[in-house]
Amino acid sequence: xxxxxxxNPALLPAGLRDLLPPEAxxxxxxxxxxxxxxxxxxxxxxxxxxxxxxxxxxxxxxGAVAEDTFRLLDPDSRRMMALRSDTTPQVARIASTRLAKxxxxxxxxxxxxxxxxxxxxxxxxxxxxxxxxxxxGPDNPLADAxxxxxxxxxxxxxxLTRLSFDLTLPRLVPTLLAGLGLPAEQERALVHALDRKDxxxxxxxxxxxxxxxxxxxxxAGPAEKALGVLERTAFPDAAKEQIDRLAEIVxxxxxxxxxxxxxxxxxxxxxxxxxTGVSLTVYAPGRHEELGRGGRYLCSNVEPATxxxxxxxxxxxxxxxxxxxxxxxxxxxxxxxxxxxxRAQGYATVAALEPVADAAAEAERLxxxxxxTPTGLCRVKGE
Amino acid sequence: MTAPYPLQAFAPERSAPLxxxxxxxxxxxxxxxxxERAGIRPAPDYADEASRRLRFPTDxxxxxxxxxxxxxxxxxxxxxxxxxxICGADVLMEFDYSEIYxxxxxxxxxxRLSVAExxxxxxxDDPNRWSQVRVATKYPNIARRYYAARGIQxxxxxxxxxxxxxxxxxxxxVIVDLVATGNTLKANGLVETxxxxxxxxxxxxxxxxxxxxxxxxxxxxxxxRAALGETG
Numbered sequence: 001x002x003x004x005x006x007x008n009p010a011l012l013p014a015g016l017r018d019l020l021p022p023e024a025x026x027x028x029x030x031x032x033x034x035x036x037x038x039x040x041x042x043x044x045x046x047x048x049x050x051x052x053x054x055x056x057x058x059x060x061x062x063g064a065v066a067e068d069t070f071r072l073l074d075p076d077s078r079r080m081m082a083l084r085s086d087t088t089p090q091v092a093r094i095a096s097t098r099l100a101k102x103x104x105x106x107x108x109x110x111x112x113x114x115x116x117x118x119x120x121x122x123x124x125x126x127x128x129x130x131x132x133x134x135x136x137g138p139d140n141p142l143a144d145a146x147x148x149x150x151x152x153x154x155x156x157x158x159x160l161t162r163l164s165f166d167l168t169l170p171r172l173v174p175t176l177l178a179g180l181g182l183p184a185e186q187e188r189a190l191v192h193a194l195d196r197k198d199x200x201x202x203x204x205x206x207x208x209x210x211x212x213x214x215x216x217x218x219x220a221g222p223a224e225k226a227l228g229v230l231e232r233t234a235f236p237d238a239a240k241e242q243i244d245r246l247a248e249i250v251x252x253x254x255x256x257x258x259x260x261x262x263x264x265x266x267x268x269x270x271x272x273x274x275x276t277g278v279s280l281t282v283y284a285p286g287r288h289e290e291l292g293r294g295g296r297y298l299c300s301n302v303e304p305a306t307x308x309x310x311x312x313x314x315x316x317x318x319x320x321x322x323x324x325x326x327x328x329x330x331x332x333x334x335x336x337x338x339x340x341x342x343r344a345q346g347y348a349t350v351a352a353l354e355p356v357a358d359a360a361a362e363a364e365r366l367x368x369x370x371x372x373t374p375t376g377l378c379r380v381k382g383e
Numbered sequence: 384m385t386a387p388y389p390l391q392a393f394a395p396e397r398s399a400p401l402x403x404x405x406x407x408x409x410x411x412x413x414x415x416x417x418x419e420r421a422g423i424r425p426a427p428d429y430a431d432e433a434s435r436r437l438r439f440p441t442d443x444x445x446x447x448x449x450x451x452x453x454x455x456x457x458x459x460x461x462x463x464x465x466x467x468x469i470c471g472a473d474v475l476m477e478f479d480y481s482e483i484y485x486x487x488x489x490x491x492x493x494x495r496l497s498v499a500e501x502x503x504x505x506x507x508d509d510p511n512r513w514s515q516v517r518v519a520t521k522y523p524n525i526a527r528r529y530y531a532a533r534g535i536q537x538x539x540x541x542x543x544x545x546x547x548x549x550x551x552x553x554x555x556x557v558i559v560d561l562v563a564t565g566n567t568l569k570a571n572g573l574v575e576t577x578x579x580x581x582x583x584x585x586x587x588x589x590x591x592x593x594x595x596x597x598x599x600x601x602x603x604x605x606x607x608r609a610a611l612g613e614t615g
């Protein structure tokens with residue numbers, strides 16, 4: 001067939017989009033607010049490159065996201081390069097190489113874009129902005145709690161205050177299943193059933209742990225209630241340790257932020273898949289997308305670390321609309337001093353480039369709310 | 384500069400009612416009794432398929448029911464348009480939506496998902512020798528997975544109904560479909576050659592809704608659990 005229509009120049013590949021005014025500016029402002037909160041808590045910014053050699057980017061924690069990663073051949077070195085689909089593995093690499101001798105605890109932050117081969121059902125975007133923190137070195141409940149508290153504060157700085165933090169134990173299910181010794185195929189079926197909270201299938205495949213696993217599935221909910229169920233359940237020691245850690249984290253967060261909504265889902269083990277300890281997902285109630293994800297992992301498979309990655313695109317959709325900067329139309333011949341003063345007060349000054357007959361109409365056409373007259377500012381639209 | 388920490392504002396609030404999606408057709412009739420036992424009484428015309436309404440209030444101001452096609456129940460719940468739903472395990476197997484949790488087996492809508500073919504061809508050769516097979520079904524993903532696990536490529540012809548006609552008219556060698564009594568198969572000269580899975584209906588919930596409103600969603604799950612006579 002040769003009668004296909006020529007491609008529309010506005011069409012972008014699936015999962016990619018243009019951000020226009022005023023959203024692009026609002027997004028930048030929220031990222032700035034998030035990064036300012038991180039900086040205020042002593043997190044220092046790093047900026048890893050977009051591309052790295054495949055074998056370094058995808059070793060360590062990065063291996064878990066290998067299948068989501070775009071790759072291309074470097075015509076120069078003829079080595080395969082990979083485009084980051086997640087920033088945490090890069091920060092982990094920096095911490096264990098260039099900053100290996102930097103004093104611990106090492107607090108690092110970053111903001112940037114990531115690309116992935118395909119989106120998910122819920123989030124079909126393939127280019128995803130990330131803004132996050134990594135706390136490298138200590139392995140204790142205070143570090144885990146700090147990530148949650150700083151994350152909540154950064155989100156509140158973007159105007160998002162109705163938040164819900166879901167805490168999970170990605171190692172709990174593997175720990176419990178290791179003791180069960182199920183045939184591989186049955187274990188796969190059980191893991192899938194647990195992931196989908198399908199109690200009927202968990203009963204069918206759960207062997208002697210079936211009843212306990214069903215109770216744990218149904219225990220997911222408000223942190224105190226879920227912890228109550230967990231404390232009443234008889235666990236092997238390796239599992240008990242994970243639960244004690246979770247309880248300590250909840251206690252620390254509760255003491256510092258009593259009104260923060262915390263839920264616990266002991267069976268959930270989704271996430272970035274490199275997590276080795278308590279992990280968290282941030283939601284805004286009523287919104288069907290994740291605002292952030294994080295948790296404990298091992299930096300280059302040895303050094304303990306924890307972190308949180310926020311998703312500014314999702315935050316932009318969930319947060320209350322910030323008022324864009326007010327715009328003032330500045331006709332030709334205005335006093336440059338007055339115009340500078342306006343900018344200092346936070347106005348955007350839109351300079352005329354040629355004389356116009358009706359300055360008010362021109363201001364309105366250029367989406368300005370005000371016009372600068374020799375006697376001062378004058379509103380051109382609205383009230 | 385750090386913004387003050389407005390802690391009171393963290394408490395979530397919900398203004399719109401929760402939505403429970405119910406499947407049209409066979410299962411809807413069986414749902415009625417279960418809803419009654421769970422103490423949910425939708426407006427009476429919800430079970431009347433002639434009614435043009437699609438959304439019905441219940442005796443709980445904070446819960447509405449909607450009536451959609453059984454496959455669409457899963458889609459409404461996966462995308463969070465409905466927070467709760469009732470649908471067959473066949474639909475969940477077909478879509479395998481990661482955003483759906485299926486916390487309760489409701490024990491209604493008993494049937495099985497099976498492979499069937501013409502009486503004349505069944506057993507006429509050894510399926511282990513097949514490389515490919517043409518399958519007529521409304522479950523393309525299940526059919527592909529089932530045959531792939533047996534080393535056979537399924538060439539799927541997707542139909543929305545009347546699968547039973549496909550083998551006799553030469554559209555496909557086998558069909559993959561729900562079988563309740565087997566009478567439709569028999570009437571069309573087909574025999575069941577394998578059961579892929581036994582099927583019952585499940586209570587399903589949206590993952591994010593359960594994560595963010597666990598008290599509210601959990602209370603509805605507990606109601607259904609109590610209606611089934613399970614301990615809470």
